[in-house]
Amino acid sequence: MAKVIYVGSAGDEYAVEAAVGDTVMGAAVRNGVPGIVAECGGNCSCATCHVWVDPQFADRTGPVQEMEEDLLDMAVSERRATSRLACQIRITEELDGLTVEIPPEQP
Numbered sequence: 887m888a889k890v891i892y893v894g895s896a897g898d899e900y901a902v903e904a905a906v907g908d909t910v911m912g913a914a915v916r917n918g919v920p921g922i923v924a925e926c927g928g929n930c931s932c933a934t935c936h937v938w939v940d941p942q943f944a945d946r947t948g949p950v951q952e953m954e955e956d957l958l959d960m961a962v963s964e965r966r967a968t969s970r971l972a973c974q975i976r977i978t979e980e981l982d983g984l985t986v987e988i989p990p991e992q993p
């Protein structure tokens with residue numbers, strides 16, 4: 887398990903014990919974290935699971951693939967250097983303590 891902390895746009899925090907192998911999106915949805923819409927169910931085709939990853943974890947979340955890259959450009963909220971689609975981040979032990987911010991708007 888790895889702890890993932892989701893921070894909402896109003897500063898509200900949700901700490902979730904996520905299973906290794908799950909995704910940051912999946913753990914959020916399963917635990918009722920608001921703001922991760924995940925319209926496509928994790929198929930990397932909607933961008934409604936956009937998050938901003940805490941910079942100190944950015945090098946542990948794996949590379950951004952081409953499809954994700956394109957979708958991030960279409961995300962409604964500002965794209966930042968640490969923008970990711972939560973469905974494309976796989977939970978590992980190394981990510982224990984991962985903090986992600988949920989943008990105020992999803993498409």
Ligand code: FES
Nearest residue numbers: 926928932933973
């Ligand atoms: S859930 Fe649709 S792109 Fe992540």
